[in-house]
Amino acid sequence: MKQSAVNGKVPISLVINKVRHELDVEPWVTLLDLVREQLQCTGTKKGCDQGQCGACTVLIDGQRINSCLVLAVTRDGAEITTIEGLADGADLHPLQTAFIEHDAFQCGYCTPGQICSAAGLLREGRAHTRAEIREYMSGNLCRCGAYTNIADAIEDVLRQRVSTKEAAE
Amino acid sequence: MNRFEYVRPDTVAHAVKALADRDARALAGGTNLVDLMKYEVTRPSRVVDINHLPLRQIEPAPDGGLTIGALVTNSELAWDPRITKRYPLLASAILAGASPQLRNAATTGGNLLQRTRCYYFYDPSTACNKREPGSGCSAIGGVNRIHAILGASDGCIAVHPSDMCVALAALEAVVNVEGKDGKRSIPFSAFHRLPGSEPQHDNTMLQGELITSITLPASDFGSNHTYLKVRDRLSYAFALVSVAAALKLEGGEIRTARVALGGVAHKPWRDPDAEQALSNSPGAP
Numbered sequence: 089m090k091q092s093a094v095n096g097k098v099p100i101s102l103v104i105n106k107v108r109h110e111l112d113v114e115p116w117v118t119l120l121d122l123v124r125e126q127l128q129c130t131g132t133k134k135g136c137d138q139g140q141c142g143a144c145t146v147l148i149d150g151q152r153i154n155s156c157l158v159l160a161v162t163r164d165g166a167e168i169t170t171i172e173g174l175a176d177g178a179d180l181h182p183l184q185t186a187f188i189e190h191d192a193f194q195c196g197y198c199t200p201g202q203i204c205s206a207a208g209l210l211r212e213g214r215a216h217t218r219a220e221i222r223e224y225m226s227g228n229l230c231r232c233g234a235y236t237n238i239a240d241a242i243e244d245v246l247r248q249r250v251s252t253k254e255a256a257e
Numbered sequence: 258m259n260r261f262e263y264v265r266p267d268t269v270a271h272a273v274k275a276l277a278d279r280d281a282r283a284l285a286g287g288t289n290l291v292d293l294m295k296y297e298v299t300r301p302s303r304v305v306d307i308n309h310l311p312l313r314q315i316e317p318a319p320d321g322g323l324t325i326g327a328l329v330t331n332s333e334l335a336w337d338p339r340i341t342k343r344y345p346l347l348a349s350a351i352l353a354g355a356s357p358q359l360r361n362a363a364t365t366g367g368n369l370l371q372r373t374r375c376y377y378f379y380d381p382s383t384a385c386n387k388r389e390p391g392s393g394c395s396a397i398g399g400v401n402r403i404h405a406i407l408g409a410s411d412g413c414i415a416v417h418p419s420d421m422c423v424a425l426a427a428l429e430a431v432v433n434v435e436g437k438d439g440k441r442s443i444p445f446s447a448f449h450r451l452p453g454s455e456p457q458h459d460n461t462m463l464q465g466e467l468i469t470s471i472t473l474p475a476s477d478f479g480s481n482h483t484y485l486k487v488r489d490r491l492s493y494a495f496a497l498v499s500v501a502a503a504l505k506l507e508g509g510e511i512r513t514a515r516v517a518l519g520g521v522a523h524k525p526w527r528d529p530d531a532e533q534a535l536s537n538s539p540g541a542p
Binding site for chain 1: 263266286288336356362
């Protein structure tokens with residue numbers, strides 16, 4: 089049974105953007121604060137810090153999750169992907185390219201969370217229509233109101249994937 | 258957030274032992290507890306991380322129903338083929354709540370134990386009998402658009418915010434808990450409670466008990482059901498009012514009806530009068 093003393097740190101191991109980190113973490117530190125403050129991966133944004141805005145969305149073992157509500161110690165052993173880890177070397181992730189092409193942001197603060205969330209949505213494979221994209225992206229708020237273009241960008245990638253799959257069959 | 262001791266047990270027995278401390282709290286998905294700790298509404302001396310307990314299975318129950326481990330996430334449950342096929346009312350209620358990210362983290366046990374979303378409960382600068390017994394209720398006479406219209410008391414008008422629990426009430430699920438004195442099973446209708454003079458208690462679990470699973474009875478209301486949720490936004494908002502309704506039809510007539518309301522009381526609200534009026538009545542007007 090792993091245990092910390094009061095004020096004690098807990099040793100954990102996390103793979104973040106394909107790099108393994110052995111870390112000593114205070115148990116009250118959220119995954120969001122860990123990646124931003126200790127690992128300097130500041131692409132993941134702190135919006136509301138209450139699980140309401142989705143700006144802090146990352147992928148944990150492939151699943152999109154609000155990193156502000158996760159105590160890092162509870163995910164010992166997990167693989168985390170942040171916005172910094174989505175591109176394949178110099179090649180942007182198709183969602184990143186689509187967000188640029190569709191001008192799917194204004195201030196850009198919600199964008200890393202929007203893109204990580206959309207990556208989770210694609211992996212889940214449950215969104216097939218624009219209405220479903222909107223419903224399954226409801227956990228990501230954009231106070232600039234770029235929703236129309238965000239939905240366009242995701243719909244575009246979804247359609248590319250369907251046509252690539254159909255071509256392969 | 259306050260400083261606390263962190264323990265990560267591997268067995269339910271160890272978890273129960275660690276939870277015996279009065280100010281210990283079990284942590285699973287964290288989607289409500291971590292939030293409450295940030296607001297310092299909850300200040301545990303010890304956090305018991307139960308994520309490594311073997312409570313992640315959905316298994317057939319002896320009577321033909323299903324037993325759902327306390328750590329099954331809301332997403333896993335809502336999309337499990339056994340649930341979508343046999344208990345679609347439960348699947349639609351879960352998908353009406355929160356966001357995909359939150360459902361990926363939130364667990365079955367945690368959903369039952371989530372605290373109210375009353376604004377004053379989350380604001381330690383205001384009076385709240387649920388947060389600080391005896392301090393008063395700021396919601397009575399305050400901003401209370403999302404508050405109780407049934408079963409409230411002079412001391413608390415908070416509501417239970419869950420969508421999933423409204424379906425579980427209609428389906429008559431059973432909550433299985435384990436504590437230092439052993440295991441027991443609590444019928445869903447006896448799990449959450451009305452506020453009365455002790456609104457600090459959301460449910461009838463005893464100090465130190467842990468939810469290990471819930472059981473869905475074999476009787477599944479799989480064919481005729483709906484979960485309707487009225488809220489201020491199209492999606493991702495707590496219910497102003499919701500209803501889980503399920504019917505068993507026989508030759509075009511309603512034989513049995515189940516009606517449970519959400520967002521209206523301190524607990525999911527079964528409506529026996531409506532159920533009785535609908536039962537043994539013609540299915541169509």
